[in-house]
Amino acid sequence: MFVPKRIIFEKKTLDYPIGNQIYQQFFRNKDIEIIEMSKNKIKENIPGDTPKDFHTEGKNTLVVGVKTGLKFQSCKPSAHYQLPLLSGCIGMCQYCYLNTNLGDKPYMRINVNVEDILDQADKYIQERLPEITIFEGSATSDPVPVEPYSNLLKTAIEHFSHSTNGRFRFVSKFTDVDTLLSLDHQNHTEIRFTLNTNKVIQDYEKRTPSMEKRIEAARKVISAGYPTGFLIAPVFLYENWKEDYKDLLIKLSDQLPDHLSHPITFEIISHRYTPRAKQVISEIYPENQLPMQDEDRSYKFGQFGYGKYVYPKESLADISAFFQKEITAIYQNREIEIKYII
Numbered sequence: 001m002f003v004p005k006r007i008i009f010e011k012k013t014l015d016y017p018i019g020n021q022i023y024q025q026f027f028r029n030k031d032i033e034i035i036e037m038s039k040n041k042i043k044e045n046i047p048g049d050t051p052k053d054f055h056t057e058g059k060n061t062l063v064v065g066v067k068t069g070l071k072f073q074s075c076k077p078s079a080h081y082q083l084p085l086l087s088g089c090i091g092m093c094q095y096c097y098l099n100t101n102l103g104d105k106p107y108m109r110i111n112v113n114v115e116d117i118l119d120q121a122d123k124y125i126q127e128r129l130p131e132i133t134i135f136e137g138s139a140t141s142d143p144v145p146v147e148p149y150s151n152l153l154k155t156a157i158e159h160f161s162h163s164t165n166g167r168f169r170f171v172s173k174f175t176d177v178d179t180l181l182s183l184d185h186q187n188h189t190e191i192r193f194t195l196n197t198n199k200v201i202q203d204y205e206k207r208t209p210s211m212e213k214r215i216e217a218a219r220k221v222i223s224a225g226y227p228t229g230f231l232i233a234p235v236f237l238y239e240n241w242k243e244d245y246k247d248l249l250i251k252l253s254d255q256l257p258d259h260l261s262h263p264i265t266f267e268i269i270s271h272r273y274t275p276r277a278k279q280v281i282s283e284i285y286p287e288n289q290l291p292m293q294d295e296d297r298s299y300k301f302g303q304f305g306y307g308k309y310v311y312p313k314e315s316l317a318d319i320s321a322f323f324q325k326e327i328t329a330i331y332q333n334r335e336i337e338i339k340y341i342i
C-alpha cells in the first residue's frame, strides 16, 4: 500500500466520501504532510528544483482531486475508452511511458467524483448499444497501490458487474488486491499483471514488487474467478535472457491454480523507446543503465506519426520464436491464449 510523504487535497474534495476517507486514514500520521489547497496549484506544493528532484518528490505525493471535463480519451486497441479514475504511479520504472506522457505530473492523483465518472461511462455505453464497451482503468496509472484506501477499483468492478454492455479492465505490477477478491465481479472485469525477470525488476523497475510477489497476487485473483492475463513486458535482451524468462514462465505455471475459470492470456512486448522518451529519462533518471544505444536498434515509424527504436528484425524474430515455443511447451495442458508477441 502506498503511504505518501504528502497529500494534497484540492478544493472541495473533503466533501466527497473518498476524499474524507483518505483524510481520516492519514491525518493522524505525523510523517505525512497534509495540504488543503485554497487555489488549485499543485506544483507549488511539491518541492524539487531539478527535473530529477521534482520527479522523486512527485512520486511520493498523493493528490486528491475532482475530475473536471468528463470527455473520455479513446484507448485503442485494448479498450474503447480510458476510465479516468486515477493518474500517475508510485513505481519508478525507468523506461515507463508515463515519464513522457504525464511529464510534469509524476504524482499519484485520485479523482474523488467517481460517481460522475461512472455515470459518464454509462452514457458512452448507451451510445454504442448493442455493442459491448470496454473501459481501461490503467491507461495513465497503476491503480492498485492506493486501492486499500481509495476503493476506486472496487467501486468500478461493482459498477460494471451490473452493466450488461460495459466491461472493465486494468493492469498492474502491484499486489494490493485483497479487497477485490470477494467481489461479485460477474466476469465483467479483466485483471492483468505485468511480469518481468527479477534482473529487469532490480535494474529498471524500482519500487515495484518482485516477480514472485506479483505471481502470488495473480494467483489470488485467478482463484477469485477473474478473467486474468499476463503482460510480459518490456522484454530486454541481455546475457541469459532466455534462461531468466523461461524461469519466469515455469514459476508462473507452477503457481497457477489447478482450476482456471477462464483461459490465461499472454501479451509479450519487447523494449522500445522514442527519442523524446530517451531525453526525458536521461533528465529524471540520469544514472539509468537502460540499453538505449540507437545504433543497436532499428527505427520504426508508428501509426501515431512518430518513430520508435525497436530491437532489430532478427532479435524480434528470436523473441517471438522463443516465447511461442516455451509458452506452448510449458502450458501445454492449460487453457491459455497468446494474444501477441511484438
Ligand code: SF4
Pocket (backbone or CB within 6 Å): 088, 089, 090, 091, 092, 093, 096, 097, 098, 141, 142, 173, 205, 208
Ligand atoms: Fe510505469 Fe507501470 Fe512502472 Fe508504474 S508500474 S512506473 S505505470 S511501468
